[in-house]
Amino acid sequence: MRLTLRETLLAFRRAPLLSALSVMTIAFSLFSLGLFVLVAVNIRDALQQVEERVEIRAYIADGTPVEALAAALGDIGAFPEVARAEGISQEGALERARAELGEFRDVFDAAFLPASIEVRLKPGFRDPETVSAVAARIRTYPFVDDVRFGEEWVRKLYNIRNLATAAGIILGVAFAAVAIIIIGATIRMAVLARGREISIMRLVGATDGFIRRPFLLEGLAKGVLGGILALALTYFAHSLISRTLVATRFFDERIILAGVAFGALIGLLGSAVSVGRHLRRV
Amino acid sequence: MIRFMHVSKEYARGGLALDDVSFHIAKGEFAFLTGPSGAGKSTILKLVYMEEFPTEGDVRVAGVHAATIRRAEIAQLRRKLGVVFQDFRLLEERTAAQNIAFALEVTDAPRATIATKVSRLLTQVGLSSKANALPRELSGGEQQRVAIARALVNDPFVLIADEPTGNLDDRATRGVFQLLRDINAAGTAVLMATHNLELVRRSDYRVIEINRGQLVYDSAEAAADAAVDRSTPA
Numbered sequence: 001m002r003l004t005l006r007e008t009l010l011a012f013r014r015a016p017l018l019s020a021l022s023v024m025t026i027a028f029s030l031f032s033l034g035l036f037v038l039v040a041v042n043i044r045d046a047l048q049q050v051e052e053r054v055e056i057r058a059y060i061a062d063g064t065p066v067e068a069l070a071a072a073l074g075d076i077g078a079f080p081e082v083a084r085a086e087g088i089s090q091e092g093a094l095e096r097a098r099a100e101l102g103e104f105r106d107v108f109d110a111a112f113l114p115a116s117i118e119v120r121l122k123p124g125f126r127d128p129e130t131v132s133a134v135a136a137r138i139r140t141y142p143f144v145d146d147v148r149f150g151e152e153w154v155r156k157l158y159n160i161r162n163l164a165t166a167a168g169i170i171l172g173v174a175f176a177a178v179a180i181i182i183i184g185a186t187i188r189m190a191v192l193a194r195g196r197e198i199s200i201m202r203l204v205g206a207t208d209g210f211i212r213r214p215f216l217l218e219g220l221a222k223g224v225l226g227g228i229l230a231l232a233l234t235y236f237a238h239s240l241i242s243r244t245l246v247a248t249r250f251f252d253e254r255i256i257l258a259g260v261a262f263g264a265l266i267g268l269l270g271s272a273v274s275v276g277r278h279l280r281r282v
Numbered sequence: 283m284i285r286f287m288h289v290s291k292e293y294a295r296g297g298l299a300l301d302d303v304s305f306h307i308a309k310g311e312f313a314f315l316t317g318p319s320g321a322g323k324s325t326i327l328k329l330v331y332m333e334e335f336p337t338e339g340d341v342r343v344a345g346v347h348a349a350t351i352r353r354a355e356i357a358q359l360r361r362k363l364g365v366v367f368q369d370f371r372l373l374e375e376r377t378a379a380q381n382i383a384f385a386l387e388v389t390d391a392p393r394a395t396i397a398t399k400v401s402r403l404l405t406q407v408g409l410s411s412k413a414n415a416l417p418r419e420l421s422g423g424e425q426q427r428v429a430i431a432r433a434l435v436n437d438p439f440v441l442i443a444d445e446p447t448g449n450l451d452d453r454a455t456r457g458v459f460q461l462l463r464d465i466n467a468a469g470t471a472v473l474m475a476t477h478n479l480e481l482v483r484r485s486d487y488r489v490i491e492i493n494r495g496q497l498v499y500d501s502a503e504a505a506a507d508a509a510v511d512r513s514t515p516a
Contacts, residue, residue: 003387014375200371203331204432205361206388207354 007214008221011194018193019222022186026226027233029179030263034234036175037255040168042248047161054126054157056119056135056149064115064143072141073117081125081134086118114145128155180266183226187219187270191278198278208279215275216268223267227260283309283471284330284440289339291325291495299325301495302339307473309439312466314482315475317492323475326492327444330473331365332356344439361389364433364441364470368448370425372417378428379404379413385435403431407461423454430461440471447478455481 012019060069069087077085088096093113119138121131131154135147191198201211238250251259284307291300300322307313315323328334329341332348341348346359372381379400386396404410407427417425426446433441443462447455459481466472476482482489491499 010375196371197373200373201384201388202357203360203365203371204385204388205357205359205436207357210388 004213004217008217011214011218012221015190015193018190022183022190023222023225023229025186026183026222026263026267027229029182030227030230030259031233031237033172033175033179034230034259035237036171037259038234038238038248038251040164040172041251041255043164044168045249047157047164048123050157051123051126051161052120054121054131054149054154056121056131056138056147058117058119058138058141058147059145060115060117061143061145062114068143069115069117072143076117076119076138079134079137081121081130082119083122084120088116088118090115117144126154127158176262180270183223183266184270184273187222187267188274190218191215191271191274195278198275202279211279212272212275215271219267219269219271220264221267223263223265223270224260226267227263230263231256231259283307283344284473285342286326286329287340287342289329289336289341291322291329291334292337299495300329300336303492303495303497304339305490305497305500307440307471310466310469310471311488312463312472312485313474313488313490315473315490315492316477316479316482317498318477321492322495323492324444325495327365327442327473327475330440330442331360331363361436362438364430364436364438366426366429366433366441366443366446368445370417370422370429370449372425372428372432374417377414377416378409378420378424378431381417381428382432382435385432389436399435400431403434406434407431421454422450423457426450426454426458427461430458430465434465434470438470440473441465443472443474443476445475445477447476447481 073085073087076082090113093116097113117138119134121134125131125134128151131149132151135149138144139147198211235250238248242248286303286305289300289303290298292298303322303326315326317323325334329336329348330343332341332343332351335341335348343359344362346355351359373384376384382400382403383396386399391399401410401413404413407430409424409427409431412420412424415424417428420428426449430441430446441462446462447458450458455478462472462474463485489499489501490497
């Protein structure tokens, strides 16, 4: 292990420019991937916020007994798809309308607005089919006059979300593939630059494992360094965007860890593949 | 110890390099491998240290057969033989001492052993004052001495030398050759490819001559034949 560490440090020290170049290449490849993920995460957040506004509103017939309404609220609240069901009285509806409409507050009076049940769905149940199904079930209560959920709007939102997800996956895979290819090529260059050294090692009786170890450690170190650098660049870009264009959210710890781990993994795998291919030829 | 049995070697590109070559090199022997460039000398050496494998026939080195050796065993075999080349093949960024030590480090030898052995070998090849010099700071002859010291570091049973004096002037050639003789005198076999006929003529070591992939002359066989001729009445 001591020897592996020494050989790895030696590799960095002997070719500082090439090492720095590969770390930079890894960093910028991961940086472009990071920027994309940053955008994707923020779009997802925005869509989620909009999605949370998906609601079903059931209007209640005048004169419905309070007990019947309370029982229905309990029932609906227990539906597996439902996050929250809330009863809104005529007065409550008026108050809310006044608060929301500001200067038009005087055009309403209490009799004009019916009481209602407001239902919000759990995440994952906000697609048009589920929303329709839940709405239909609520409609079966005899005292429910009408059920509305903005069907058209839910459908459009759902389409946008699917599109964003598909685009995210395709672009994400493409960005990751480009990063892997560039990083792989960079590491391959570093291995090729030391082809002579590898053949000499073989000649004096070094085993494949012995030859491979410092290269793997080097690849891992470059991957981690590149990952950290990419993270710093992405953070810089994020704060720049947040200050000048639009407030964005940065990655949570999970994504940060995943990013650095991804860099480490590509570094390690890239080295393993390059050295392996090289060893088979000498 | 090294035995070639009807060995042929054909390269995918480049055709037939060796054609039905057989010979045996005994423990502690010194043998020259001569012949024009491209005759197949280097191929024979590569077959010995198992960088190449025969297309037909078998090569046996220290009891290991080329036909059945596994990749992991090749590393073990190479620790038992030393190889030097015309172009020295030293690690450019390491000092003379580090180059020699490297061949021991790959075998996981203890650090104390490495230090002692390296300094003993540097003395043996006459370079104890150049231990910390980088290869580019050494003359050709000195670089070849470092390469020889590296080849000897694992106490090999044979030293394989591919044109070891090819890049050296006369004086350095004589010095390196004398070193090889001393090594042989101490019990290590030497198999040396060369086309320096002057060197071959001046010594009375065995000569194996290769031409166009075929063994055309072996002084050991010629001597045996002569002995047979002498003992057989006409």
